[in-house]
Amino acid sequence: MAAATGQAIAAAEARDLRDSLVEVLPAGFADNDFLNDKIEIERDGKPVIVYRARQGGVVKGAVFKVVERGYAADIQLLMAVDAQGATLGVRVVKHAETPGLGDKIEVGKSPWVKDFSGKSPANPPPAKWGVNKDGGVFDQSAGATITPRAVVKAVKGGLEFYAAHRREILGEP
Secondary structure (H helix, E strand, C coil), X not given: CHHHHHHHHHHHHHHHHHHHHHHHCCCCCCCXXXXXXXXXXXXXXXXXXXXXXXXXXXXXXXXEEEEEECCCCEEEEEEEEECCCCEEEEEEEECCCCCCXXXXXXXXXXXXXXXXXXXXXXXXXXXXXXXXXXXXXXXXXXXXXXXXXXXXXXHHHHHHHHHHHHHHHHCCC
């Protein structure tokens, strides 16, 4: 009985993860089972699972989690990046920000996180990777300033992580 329950829980978790991965990738972007096409790369002494999105056997992008401290607790994001290092999509998967204020980082409450699509380490220029209040290009109306600052920092850090490990992620020599 316990084994069956464990299998059901594992299947539900896999389904939820697949649904989340698909949410950050454009429709038709990958034709592989990216849940089973993953590698582990260390970042700051912790493992990061990187799911590779392929088309015709060629890695076209990757999806991975990034975490940054928000106002109340860590904010976990799932982000997809294309082979060239531009953001395809970002979604908040877990946070404990203040309801009605910091929770506007959720795509269901505000389209704000969609503003990261197409961004890369050079777009905007490095000095502009911040919220408006700090001279950056990202609107902080997604909540109190601490929360959007954390999300901007997490996405920028995720792009830097991808750039540092691009060849490994793409399977290039």
